[in-house]
Amino acid sequence: MSIPKIQLGLLDPRRIRLALAFVMLLAITPSALPEPQTMVIGYVGEQRKPPPPLGPLDEVVTDDGLQGARLGIADDASTGRFLGQQFRLQQVILAPGKTPAEAVKEFAAAGVSFVVADLDADLLLKASDAPGAERMVLFNSRAPDDRLRQEDCRKNVLHTIPSRAMLADGLAQYLVWKRWRHWFLLAGPRPEDQAMAVAFRRAVTRFGAEITIDQPWTFRPANGRADTGHVTLQTEIPAATQVSDYDVLVVADEADEFGAYLEGRTALPRPVAGTQGLIATGWSAVNEEWGATQLQDRFHKQAGRWMLPSDYAAWLAVRSIGEAATRLHSLDPTAIAKYLRSDDFLLAGFKGQGLSFRPWDGQMRQPILIAGPRLLVSSSPQPGFLHQRTPLDTLGIDLEESTCKF
Amino acid sequence: MQILISLVLVLVLVVPAAAETIYVSNEQDNTVAVVDGATMILQAAIDVGRRPRGMALSVDKKTLFVAEGDDNRIDVVDLAKRQVVGQLPSGADPEFFVVHPDGKRLFVANENDNLVSVVDIAGAKIIGTVDVGVEPEGMAVTADGRIVACTSETTSMVHLIDAGTLELIDNLLVDTRPRAAAFSPDGKQLWVSSEIRGTVTVFDTATRAQMGKIEFDVPGIRREGVQAVGIEMSRDGATAYVALGPANRIAEVDTKTFTVKRLYLVGQRPWHVARSDDQKQLISANGNSGDISFIDLENQEVVKSLPVGRGPWGIVIGP
Numbered sequence: 001m002s003i004p005k006i007q008l009g010l011l012d013p014r015r016i017r018l019a020l021a022f023v024m025l026l027a028i029t030p031s032a033l034p035e036p037q038t039m040v041i042g043y044v045g046e047q048r049k050p051p052p053p054l055g056p057l058d059e060v061v062t063d064d065g066l067q068g069a070r071l072g073i074a075d076d077a078s079t080g081r082f083l084g085q086q087f088r089l090q091q092v093i094l095a096p097g098k099t100p101a102e103a104v105k106e107f108a109a110a111g112v113s114f115v116v117a118d119l120d121a122d123l124l125l126k127a128s129d130a131p132g133a134e135r136m137v138l139f140n141s142r143a144p145d146d147r148l149r150q151e152d153c154r155k156n157v158l159h160t161i162p163s164r165a166m167l168a169d170g171l172a173q174y175l176v177w178k179r180w181r182h183w184f185l186l187a188g189p190r191p192e193d194q195a196m197a198v199a200f201r202r203a204v205t206r207f208g209a210e211i212t213i214d215q216p217w218t219f220r221p222a223n224g225r226a227d228t229g230h231v232t233l234q235t236e237i238p239a240a241t242q243v244s245d246y247d248v249l250v251v252a253d254e255a256d257e258f259g260a261y262l263e264g265r266t267a268l269p270r271p272v273a274g275t276q277g278l279i280a281t282g283w284s285a286v287n288e289e290w291g292a293t294q295l296q297d298r299f300h301k302q303a304g305r306w307m308l309p310s311d312y313a314a315w316l317a318v319r320s321i322g323e324a325a326t327r328l329h330s331l332d333p334t335a336i337a338k339y340l341r342s343d344d345f346l347l348a349g350f351k352g353q354g355l356s357f358r359p360w361d362g363q364m365r366q367p368i369l370i371a372g373p374r375l376l377v378s379s380s381p382q383p384g385f386l387h388q389r390t391p392l393d394t395l396g397i398d399l400e401e402s403t404c405k406f
Numbered sequence: 407m408q409i410l411i412s413l414v415l416v417l418v419l420v421v422p423a424a425a426e427t428i429y430v431s432n433e434q435d436n437t438v439a440v441v442d443g444a445t446m447i448l449q450a451a452i453d454v455g456r457r458p459r460g461m462a463l464s465v466d467k468k469t470l471f472v473a474e475g476d477d478n479r480i481d482v483v484d485l486a487k488r489q490v491v492g493q494l495p496s497g498a499d500p501e502f503f504v505v506h507p508d509g510k511r512l513f514v515a516n517e518n519d520n521l522v523s524v525v526d527i528a529g530a531k532i533i534g535t536v537d538v539g540v541e542p543e544g545m546a547v548t549a550d551g552r553i554v555a556c557t558s559e560t561t562s563m564v565h566l567i568d569a570g571t572l573e574l575i576d577n578l579l580v581d582t583r584p585r586a587a588a589f590s591p592d593g594k595q596l597w598v599s600s601e602i603r604g605t606v607t608v609f610d611t612a613t614r615a616q617m618g619k620i621e622f623d624v625p626g627i628r629r630e631g632v633q634a635v636g637i638e639m640s641r642d643g644a645t646a647y648v649a650l651g652p653a654n655r656i657a658e659v660d661t662k663t664f665t666v667k668r669l670y671l672v673g674q675r676p677w678h679v680a681r682s683d684d685q686k687q688l689i690s691a692n693g694n695s696g697d698i699s700f701i702d703l704e705n706q707e708v709v710k711s712l713p714v715g716r717g718p719w720g721i722v723i724g725p
Contacts, residue, residue: 075560078539078540078558078560079560079561079562079563079579082561082563082577082579291517291541291559291583293499293518294499294517294518294540294541294560297518326579346582346602346630347602348559348560348582348583348601348602353602353652354602354603354630389628390630391628392630
């Protein structure tokens with residue numbers, strides 16, 4: 001691999017002065033290096049109505065995802081300025097009810113080859129199937145749906161957000177490591193809660209746990225923040241959790257409607273895990289290990305809030321493109337798209353090991369954080385869960401069970 | 407094995423090395439452990455600031471400087487008194503630093519500010535800063551004091567700084583998430599480790615050309631489990647030792663052929679290594695097992711592990 005360098009004999013003072021002057025010039029206008037080239041990365045998101053915050057300390061966030069992509073651009077630029085590579089984000093935010101086909105058309109017209117698709121599953125598929133998208137790589141930074149990695153997988157999509165199967169497997173490994181093997185699964189009524197429950201049911205069979213009680217959440221969500229709201233919950237939750245003994249209550253409530261009401265109110269004194277309580281997630285503001293402090297600080301400085309899982313997934317997408325451009329010394333989209341899927345690609349993602357894309361479904365391999373409300377509790381894969389390729393492939397849909405056909 | 411260890415211990419006790427003391431920063435205990443090198447016994451723990459990591463001795467070897475990442479300062483430890491006697495400013499979040507051979511200045515990597523700060527030791531003030539890449543971490547200085555090297559983790563570069571003018575001489579691309587940098591004793595080679603790739607890249611300091619790249623194949627451990635971090639050069643420049651983090655190994659590398667000659671199995675997650683003054687012993691600070699491993703280089707074996715506290719990170723050997 002050729003490394004850009006300035007040849008000079010250290011011992012010749014004239015040459016040193018000359019070289020220093022040259023280097024200073026570069027330091028002032030680094031884009032003057034080789035021939036500055038610009039890569040435009042697309043971002044398509046949706047206007048979302050943020051749900052009313054469940055707790056008084058919760059932040060209302062309207063720009064999650066986008067801020068992560070922006071930080072990715074800034075980080076890409078840090079190496080890029082030394083290599084004559086510039087990165088710019090072209091963003092489109094879809095109004096409610098709009099399809100992304102128009103955005104894809106805009107990107108195609110602007111010569112965009114890589115797009116952060118911060119979209120729900122249905123819109124993601126519309127984007128990836130839109131005319132012009134076949135020549136792009138879309139990064140799914142939002143939709144955890146397993147079907148996007150299975151029967152609905154697409155050749156032009158890479159996934160930086162972990163799938164529900166990965167989240168469930170990450171949590172299951174930790175709970176099995178704890179020997180909390182008997183689960184009480186409590187799943188909400190929404191389709192995404194049901195999908196998460198499917199992932200939990202799959203996970204227990206893989207790692208030797210058991211769902212001894214499997215119940216739907218049937219109560220209408222009460223408002224815990226109403227005056228004396230706690231009185232109602234104090235009566236309702238014990239009734240809703242009145243079951244035979246178990247080790248841990250695993251809740252599937254992605255919309256955050258009732259899961260947070262469980263902790264401290266269950267009939268039996270047992271921990272709560274899943275989408276609330278002890279959560280499994282791709283990213284959490286509590287992670288400060290593996291050098292993450294600096295990433296969290298940079299993000300907070302830029303966005304004025306903490307980094308959310310969708311921010312992290314968008315950041316991973318933009319950083320993947322930057323890392324490939326760095327290693328290839330090139331902004332050639334065809335070469336970058338090929339390199340991203342190659343065995344050689346490894347991204348540093350502040351989770352303790354290099355991240356790469358699975359060739360069989362385009363999912364990014366990554367550790368799953370097990371986080372409490374204030375501190376990181378663990379990170380999966382857990383010790384002892386082995387795999388013939390890499391322990392990271394113990395999380396999610398493995399090659400042998402993949403139904404994805406590109 | 408037990409007998410062998412005892413024998414080695416006896417040998418060490420019978421022929422004690424020149425009086426040496428090992429200092430280990432415990433990043434989770436906020437202490438610096440003090441270990442007698444000859445007896446391999448833990449003697450004291452010095453209370454320092456929060457999250458101590460990088461350490462270095464003053465030129466006269468009477469003072470130990472300790473970077474306190476969470477306190478944004480460098481503690482000055484009097485080694486005779488074994489206590490903190492002063493503080494130096496460091497810039498934000500100091501992780502690693504070097505003492506310039508002039509004895510007057512420290513070059514500190516400020517991980518959160520993308521800066522290298524230059525600290526005047528006598529005046530206890532920052533006298534200069536150099537802009538580098540994102541998340542500067544590893545620091546090294548040539549023995550003649552002319553060039554300081556700094557790695558930046560997210561930018562994946564090593565930056566060469568003119569120690570006199572504080573200007574950037576060059577920026578070299580290296581493998582992903584570079585951690586440590588080390589110059590050979592003659593200053594001709596610059597070694598840079600990559601944590602995520604698990605490689606070490608060697609540059610010719612004068613021409614900046616890449617001379618070689620070292621990969622570490624650890625039997626039974628997958629690629630992502632082999633991560634190169636701390637580097638220690640032997641005084642004769644013939645051998646380099648590289649800590650391999652989660653692979654729980656220290657690699658011994660020939661600096662002429664760039665081949666890995668040996669792997670030593672040590673405690674869990676070694677961060678940094680140091681070689682004793684008589685060059686007969688190599689000691690690693692093992693972050694996850696909370697101990698240090700003593701490697702007898704003459705017999706090429708690990709002879710002892712000694713618990714020193716929680717989160718051992720930096721290691722320095724003094725008189």
